[in-house]
Every structure is written in C-alpha cells, then in structure tokens.
Amino acid sequence: MTVERVPVSGGHIAVETHTGSSEPILVIHGVSSQRMLWNWLHAEAPHLTLVAPDLRGRGDSVDVTGPSSLTRHAEDLGAVLDALGLDSVHVCGMSMGAFAAVEFAARYPSRAKSLVLVDGGVPVGPPAGLTRDTVAAVFEDRIARTRQRWDDVDDYLDFLVSTSLPLLDRADPLLRAYAEHDLADGAIRLSTDAVVADATDVFFGDSRFRELTLPIRFLHAQWSVGAESPPMYSPRDIDALEVASVRALNGLDHAGTIMTSRGAAAVGATIDDALRDGVSDRTR
Template sequence: MKTLQSIRRLAVALLASLALQAAVHANTPAVEQHTASVNGVQLHYLQAGAGADTPVILLHGYAETSHMWLPLIAKLDDRRVVIAPDLRGAGDSSMPATGYDKKTMAQDIHALVQKLGYHKVKIVGHDIGLMVAYAYAAQYPDEVESIVLMDAFLPGVGDWEKVWLLRDKWHFNFYGETPLKLVDGRERIYFEHFWNDFAADPKHSMSEADRQYYTRQYARPGRMKAGFEYFHAFPQDAQDFAGFAQKPLTMPMLVLAGEKASGDFLITQAKLVDTHVQGVIVKGSGHWLMEEAPEQTIPALVSFINNGAPAQATH
C-alpha cells in the first residue's frame, strides 16, 4: 500500500513539474519551418522569435545545416525575429545546377529577407556561411546593421592562400564524377575528416547525434554534388571578394576564431575589409565553435548582437 502511495505521489510531483515547465516556456516562441521561393531557388528556413529589435540572419557552413543554430536561436528569440536558412544546395533547400558562388548565394538570402519584409538585418555566418555573410554585407551595406564572421577565411582577401587549413586544401578541388563515386555511401567517412581534423579535440567536437543527422542530410541524392560546388566556386569568390574589399565596410564586425583553427588569420583578413572590427579568439577551440566551445561562443554572440560588443574582445 505504501509503495502504491509513493508511486502516486511521484506521479503527482512529476505532473506538477511538467506543468511548471510548460508555464515557463509558454511565452517562448517555437522554432517554425518554412520554405520560400526566391531568386530562382526554394529556400528552407527556420524562424523563431518576435520583438522590435533588428532581425538576425544565421548562415551555416559546410557539413552542417540550419540545424547548427538551434542552441543560439533559443538565446536570441526573446527580442527579435531570428531566421536560419539552409543555403542553396544544403538541408531542405533546392539544388540548382549553378549559383554556388557566394555573391549569388548572398543574393538568395537578400531576396528572402526582402520577401519577409525586413529592411535591415544583423547577419552571422560560420565557415561557408561567413563568406555568404560577407558577400551580403558587401553588396547591401546600407541594409546590414552588424556582421559576425565565425572561423574560416575570405577567398581573395590578403594572403588568403596561406589560410590555416592549407594542409587540407585537397578538398577544395575534390569535386566531379570520380569524387562523387568515391564518397557515395561513405559520406560519414568523408565528413569525419572535417569534424575530427578541424577540431581541437576530435572527441569533443560534433556530437554523435549531429554526426548522424548531418550524414543523413548530405547523403540524400544530389546533396554531396551541391556541397562540392561551394568549393568549386572559390576562384570566382576570390575574384569577387577582391573587388568587394576595394570599398571597406563600416558597420560593426565581430570575428570569432578558434584558437586551434583560424586564430589571428581571420581577424587580420577582417581588418582589410571593415573599419570597425572586434576580434575574439575562442580559447581551446578548433573550427566548430558552436559545438566545441558553446560556453564561450554563445555569450559572445548574444552580447554582440544585443549590445554591440562581445563578452570579451581580444583584438
């Protein structure tokens, strides 16, 4: 009898706890999924939040999708709309045959922003996403309130061919029929190179659940070919970015770089393209800042987006 009463009390306590959690989160906007037809492509995007603050656009990198931003969205959506698109070719966005230069990809995002009715945004990009973010700001400087570049490099800017991952430059040219055949059915083996070798500690990088998720995403028909096109377009990106850099940006720019990855290199590049750069080296982290060092990365992003200054500026 006492055992039955204990079970009942436990059940009541559990229900009360769940009700309390529901009440706490009742006013938290849910992350919604949408698709929009813009600039000749179908873009899938996540959207959350409400409020009067300037909307934020979050742009993912290679070997990931908009899914990577979920932990950050939860920290930003109390004051503004937050939008995280899948770039053309990735996630659930369409896969056109061309248009993987970052100038065109930025035009995709700009068309989405316009379609949603926003005239000014803050923009954040990681990896390939930072290249798209820069191309967006360079083409529409009056429509960007601030920009964040997260760990990679800018093709065509400064001494870019000595980028930190030069030892792994082989994958820049890894596209075409033979590479596609080599990775077919072995997508995870290919991505493990990025997730492990670009991390400070392979055992403290991408979670197992995320590895499985991204592998499934990119293993779908046509996705690997589209992803390879991001690198195939680098010569065009270098030409475009060299031209953009002739007119430096003036909006606040935050650079977050992994101590064991881009380091000072990306900060040095950023200062060649913007007159108002703040740099933060994320201690002990490799390339995957959101996954390897969320305790440093997320507060720095939230502080910069909300207040115009990161939690800790080092450069």
C-alpha cells in the same frame, strides 16, 4: 520553429526560423555545411530569433540550379528578407558564410545592421600552394563524402569526426541531427560544384570588406582543423583589424567556434552585444 521555401533564381531555398524574444538575426553557414550548424547557437542562446537558410547547393536547397558565388548568395539572402518581410537585420556568418555576409552587407548596405563574423569574412590570402586549379583537391575531404553511399548515420558520423571535425564530441546529439540533415536516401545533399565555386570566390574573388562602414565583430579560432593546426588567421592578420571587437576562441578549432557549447555561447554573447549597441544607437 518554422521552415519556409523562398523562391530564388534556379529554384527555392529552405529557410528555418527559430523564434525567440530578440529581433531577427540572419545566420549564414559555411561552404560545405547547412542550416543545422546553428543548432548549437540556438541551444546556448534560445532567446535569439535565428533566420537560418540552407544556402543553394546544400541541404534542403541542394536542387537549386545555376552557378554559385558570394554574389549569388547575397542575392538569395536579399530574397529571404523580402519573403519574410524583413527590411533589415543583424547578420552572423561562419566561415564562407561570413564572406557571404560581407558581400550581402556591401550589396545591400541598408539591410544589414551589423555583422558578426566567425572565423571568416575578413580578407585572407590563400594557403600556401593553393591556386584556382587546386581548390577541389584542397577540399577533397568534403567532396569525397558526396561520392559515397551512407546508409548508416553512425558510419557518416565516424567519417566526419575522423576528417573535418576531429575535436567535436561524437556522442553530441546536435552533431547527430546535423549529420542526419546532410543525408537523404544514403546520399550527401551537397553540390560539389557549389563548394568549389564558393571556395574559389573566398580565396580568389574581390572582397568588399573594406567598403563596409557598419559595426563588425570578429571571432577567430586558435586552430584550423584539429589541435595545433595553423589557424586561418595569423596574429598579424588579427593585429591589422580595425573593427568593433575581436575575440579569440582559444582551445577551439574552426568547427568548434560554433559547433560546441563554448564556441556557440561566445557567438551568442557577441550577437547580444550587437543587439544592445543597436538599441543604444536608436535611442540616442
């Protein structure tokens, strides 16, 4: 495992590489997350080489200045590939990271070999009642933690599983490592401006999904936050998709699609499918 600092507009973003036996996969976390999101995938599929940045405004990249948007994330990800000497990669994004993956693939079509989208990326209308003016209120549970001081990681873990991560295992050491990466001197390393700007872009920006011609694989959760909650993608949304594959992750909510061993194993298997198909295409 190595961590590098990559120069981008407004500062440097941190990029962690987990080296396995596969070709590199660029992995992109969600709107209020950070690169430790991918530790579950690394645990379930250690053969995968994962290139995992902390996006601007999060984790070790929290101090990067300037506006945040899907376009800016795509530009940052292009800079990551340049810095690591990678011409093109398979890309996996989760939640907002899946939307950033779509923007990256549309902006740099020769640099993305395939997309694995985890409960995001596919265009979806805003939830009932959500407007540009109410995005901050809807994401209040994520934003509220930045206003508190967390001198005890256990208190912070209790907060996470009582709000946005209700189905996760409180005792999971990977969850603890994730929470520890969020914190620095009792503060959450998360820009609330970046969260609101990126969430607004996801729901009200212009998606470039329908421009894409590369192979796309999509995994979706049964629930959003907690058991029996309405999913982000309805059955009608799923039925309308024309992509390489669609996989339902039943019994999991949004976070569980990657922050559980079962969800991460499914994502890893889907990435393996993309890698195998990529090899087949090159040998035809």
